[in-house]
Amino acid sequence: MAEADKKWLIYENTRSTTFRQTVTKYRRKYGRHPPPAFDDWYKFARKKNVHNIDDFEQIMDDLRPFWAIEPKVLRDLAANMWRDEKNGVAGIHIRDHKVVKESNRSWRSETLITLIEKIATYLPDMDIAMNRLDQPRVVVPWEDMQAHLKKEQDTRQLRPNVQNTFTIGMDGLLNLTAEGEPPHQEDPAWFAAHGTQYMDTAKLACPPESHARNNAISKTDAQASYKSRMGGVITNFNLSSDLCTVGPEIQDQHGFLFSGSSIIPTKRLVPIFGECKVNVNSDILFPANMYWKHDERYDYDEKHDKLAWEHKPDSMIWRGVTSGGAQNAHNWQKMHRQRLVRIVNSTIMGKEAVRILSEQPEKQGEYENFRHFNPAEFAANHTDVGFTETMSCVPDCAFYNDVFSMKPMAPFAEQFKKKFLVDVDGHSFSGRWHAFLESKSLGIKATIFREWHDSRLFAWRHFVPMDNLYDDVYTILTYFIGVGARPEDGAAGPTDDAYVPRHDAEGKRLANQGREWAKKVLRREDIEIYMLRLLLEYGRIIDDNRDRIGYDGDGSELDKYDGVAQTDKDQVAH
Numbered sequence: 001m002a003e004a005d006k007k008w009l010i011y012e013n014t015r016s017t018t019f020r021q022t023v024t025k026y027r028r029k030y031g032r033h034p035p036p037a038f039d040d041w042y043k044f045a046r047k048k049n050v051h052n053i054d055d056f057e058q059i060m061d062d063l064r065p066f067w068a069i070e071p072k073v074l075r076d077l078a079a080n081m082w083r084d085e086k087n088g089v090a091g092i093h094i095r096d097h098k099v100v101k102e103s104n105r106s107w108r109s110e111t112l113i114t115l116i117e118k119i120a121t122y123l124p125d126m127d128i129a130m131n132r133l134d135q136p137r138v139v140v141p142w143e144d145m146q147a148h149l150k151k152e153q154d155t156r157q158l159r160p161n162v163q164n165t166f167t168i169g170m171d172g173l174l175n176l177t178a179e180g181e182p183p184h185q186e187d188p189a190w191f192a193a194h195g196t197q198y199m200d201t202a203k204l205a206c207p208p209e210s211h212a213r214n215n216a217i218s219k220t221d222a223q224a225s226y227k228s229r230m231g232g233v234i235t236n237f238n239l240s241s242d243l244c245t246v247g248p249e250i251q252d253q254h255g256f257l258f259s260g261s262s263i264i265p266t267k268r269l270v271p272i273f274g275e276c277k278v279n280v281n282s283d284i285l286f287p288a289n290m291y292w293k294h295d296e297r298y299d300y301d302e303k304h305d306k307l308a309w310e311h312k313p314d315s316m317i318w319r320g321v322t323s324g325g326a327q328n329a330h331n332w333q334k335m336h337r338q339r340l341v342r343i344v345n346s347t348i349m350g351k352e353a354v355r356i357l358s359e360q361p362e363k364q365g366e367y368e369n370f371r372h373f374n375p376a377e378f379a380a381n382h383t384d385v386g387f388t389e390t391m392s393c394v395p396d397c398a399f400y401n402d403v404f405s406m407k408p409m410a411p412f413a414e415q416f417k418k419k420f421l422v423d424v425d426g427h428s429f430s431g432r433w434h435a436f437l438e439s440k441s442l443g444i445k446a447t448i449f450r451e452w453h454d455s456r457l458f459a460w461r462h463f464v465p466m467d468n469l470y471d472d473v474y475t476i477l478t479y480f481i482g483v484g485a486r487p488e489d490g491a492a493g494p495t496d497d498a499y500v501p502r503h504d505a506e507g508k509r510l511a512n513q514g515r516e517w518a519k520k521v522l523r524r525e526d527i528e529i530y531m532l533r534l535l536l537e538y539g540r541i542i543d544d545n546r547d548r549i550g551y552d553g554d555g556s557e558l559d560k561y562d563g564v565a566q567t568d569k570d571q572v573a574h
């Protein structure tokens with residue numbers, strides 16, 4: 001936790017406070033001028049009280065390899081990928097600062113349009129290809145990606161006298177008046193991979209020396225890079241979801257990896273926008289529709305969260321359906337949600353032993369591994385986890401009748417009564433995460449998916465990270481709730497019982513920090529700010545004159561807007 005606090009303080013203390021600083025930092029970091037209308041975006045963001053004007057690294061990472069692809073090729077792909085409905089792509093078409101057409105529509109594209117309409121006045125003409133499916137799409141082989149990234153690096157330059165406007169009238173955009181298909185279309189090269197082992201495809205995007213492609217790297221070595229040997233707690237949340245690191249161990253422990261239900265990938269770098277991806281994907285992330293669309297299943301409402309931390313029971317809750325992958329009577333135990341439900345089931349765990357931390361008898365405040373903790377009683381007293389409904393089964397879900405007893409649905413009003421809210425993946429990301437962070441409870445997160453907000457959230461400061469193997473769940477819960485009794489004074493040597501003192505105050509602090517932070521960086525306004533920046537950067541990437549357009553000023557024209565004093569200007573100049 002102390003290390004997370006240090007990282008967060010650096011994040012806080014290095015934020016740009018003026019347009020001058022923002023522009024300077026952009027050029028220094030990316031080796032290019034900001035895109036056209038960057039000054040308009042800056043004012044838009046400031047008016048909406050953006051917390052960190054610099055933190056849009058995900059956008060830059062997502063779009064960076066596309067500098068290696070000709071703009072006209074990108075425009076052709078974006079304009080036409082929606083045409084074959086079975087490929088699961090929707091098209092959104094912007095002309096004259098308005099969304100004028102939607103192709104192969106879905107609820108996802110309809111929701112995204114309501115967001116784009118808020119910012120369309122700033123945007124050039126463009127076509128947007130959006131993933132209609134739950135699961136991500138683009139897996140570029142590692143060697144090809146390195147070539148793309150090198151080309152991007154080689155094209156960085158700060159040209160003088162660039163134009164702060166987008167190019168008008170480029171060909172290759174969807175012809176809204178022509179009937180039928182164009183004579184030539186770029187082939188996105190989709191291929192169906194439903195129900196297959198995803199790592200067979202994913203590992204191609206990993207470095208040759210990685211665990212996913214190098215059998216000489218052991219599980220122990222791989223785990224040492226992201227989790228502690230003490231209790232198995234996560235020390236690097238980013239690596240804990242890196243399939244090049246963890247993929248071999250969880251490929252038959254996670255539904256998406258073992259038997260994904262809607263996987264239509266491509267190995268070609270194509271510009272498709274998606275709500276989530278795993279680290280090997282090259283989809284372009286945008287804020288998930290569930291965070292934008294008003295839906296009582298996912299929206300936080302304080303009226304449903306009235307209890308203070310002190311009045312909530314020491315219990316972890318989770319409810320959900322059996323989503324995650326294509327299931328049958330022979331493979332269901334390899335699904336991640338099913339593993340979670342089983343690992344905190346007191347009956348199933350009746351004779352099992354798990355590892356937790358235990359305070360050393362002679363060194364108060366120092367811990368050691370305790371490897372024979374029976375969690376059955378603890379689970380019965382402190383967890384409320386179960387399925388509410390079965391789904392995604394082949395040919396049907398009758399085999400679950402003898403496996404799980406269904407629990408009643410628990411709306412947020414019920415879930416927020418508990419102290420600990422665990423969040424795990426479904427078919428893809430979980431749309432509940434923002435609400436959990438906004439709540440007065442403490443979020444516990446395990447995921448393999450990346451989202452737009454990841455760089456804004458600090459594990460062990462705003463939430464508790466959990467391994468996708470879930471083998472640290474009891475370490476986490478016993479740490480905050482406490483278990484056992486401290487050995488009497490004078491006792492020495494190992495004991496037969498674990499003792500973990502209660503860390504309730506730390507749990508409360510993390511919950512409060514996550515809640516306060518979510519109100520600053522995960523607002524609907526933050527989604528608008530992110531989306532506008534994303535589409536301005538994307539608009540330049542697909543522009544034939546992308547090397548000759550951008551904002552090339554020093555930012556001084558907004559000094560008055562920023563309230564910069566003359567002394568501050570002199571400091572910036574020097």
